Amino acid sequence: MLISSGESYGLELVKASDGALKRGTVYVLLDRMEDKGLIESREEEEPATDGYVGIPRRLYKAKGAGVRALEAMERDDFLLRGAVTT
Amino acid sequence: MSNRDGDGITITIPWWVVYASAIVSWAPTLFTWVYNIAASVFGAAHINDGSLAVTVLFGIPAMLALPVLIIRKVISSTTGSLKRRFADIDPTIFDGLVPPKLILPPGTRILAALSWLPVRNKSIERVFKPVISDMQLEYIEAIAAERPWLARAICARYYVIIALTVISFAFTASLKRVVEMWKLVG
Numbered sequence: 001m002l003i004s005s006g007e008s009y010g011l012e013l014v015k016a017s018d019g020a021l022k023r024g025t026v027y028v029l030l031d032r033m034e035d036k037g038l039i040e041s042r043e044e045e046e047p048a049t050d051g052y053v054g055i056p057r058r059l060y061k062a063k064g065a066g067v068r069a070l071e072a073m074e075r076d077d078f079l080l081r082g083a084v085t086t
Numbered sequence: 087m088s089n090r091d092g093d094g095i096t097i098t099i100p101w102w103v104v105y106a107s108a109i110v111s112w113a114p115t116l117f118t119w120v121y122n123i124a125a126s127v128f129g130a131a132h133i134n135d136g137s138l139a140v141t142v143l144f145g146i147p148a149m150l151a152l153p154v155l156i157i158r159k160v161i162s163s164t165t166g167s168l169k170r171r172f173a174d175i176d177p178t179i180f181d182g183l184v185p186p187k188l189i190l191p192p193g194t195r196i197l198a199a200l201s202w203l204p205v206r207n208k209s210i211e212r213v214f215k216p217v218i219s220d221m222q223l224e225y226i227e228a229i230a231a232e233r234p235w236l237a238r239a240i241c242a243r244y245y246v247i248i249a250l251t252v253i254s255f256a257f258t259a260s261l262k263r264v265v266e267m268w269k270l271v272g
Contacts, residue, residue, distance in 0.1 A: 011220045023220065024250030028258055031212045041212065054191050054222035055215055 002039060002062040003070065009044075009057050030060055038066035108149055160198045192225050192241050193218035196248060209255070217244070217251050 001016055002008055010030060014021045021029070033039045040063050043056045062070075125131065168190070200214050221244035228237035 009220075010216050011223070022250075023217070023244075024247045025254045027213045027216050028251065028254045031209065031255075032258065034212065054226065055193075055197075055219040057219045057223065058212070058216045 002060055003067055007059045007061045009059060011057075013060070033066070037063060038069055039063055112149075156202065160195060160202070191222050193221050193244070193248075196245075200252075203252075205255075209259075213251065213255055214248070217248055220244075221248075 001013055005012075005016075008016075010026050011023075014023055014026050030039065030041070034041055039060050041058050041060045044059055045056075197210075197214065197218050200210060205214075221240065224240045224244075225237050228234075228240055
């Protein structure tokens, strides 16, 4: 999702995942992915709503290592499926 | 220690008094317990626990007062910072209007309370702040749509979500520690 959409907010990822991601765990997961160097994040500069002065949201973006890790996972999955079916 | 206002007398207990009374009143009991455990191990004579009355009289009230003081400290710190932020505003601009009411965005006090947890600032920034930011955004959207009950429901829902976030964060953090220790030992 992060690769296809460029930069996304955590809440956007939750809504786009159709229930696969939960609001209570998504940021813990993203924090771990950031620790592993798969994604990077930054705080948004402009507030999301006009006149709103809340805490700025956090934008997440996949890094090169994250893209390569996903490709490797998909390749391994393909190879594993091939091994199981043959 | 105390001051008199229009409604009565307010007594403020300093932090060090509470800590000192807790330490002083619990120290004899703790010493007795540790001594008796050591005496059991080495086969020496036990000492009678005469310090129990001191603990019941002073230690338990002092320990019960601590959470109350922590909550009051959190509330006063957030309210104090807001007062300082709006200190430059001329109060006469509100003359003739409905008395102003300062409303904190939802989650402000939760964030202040979370800062008391033994968690790194980086984790607060990356894990807990975004959840509260989402909460505030959805709350503001509900208020803008003139749906106050939905806004309250969103708040209630996010309190549960924040609790779940704390639990899942604590679980993954402790799991990470165990793996790190396992690697060190192995």
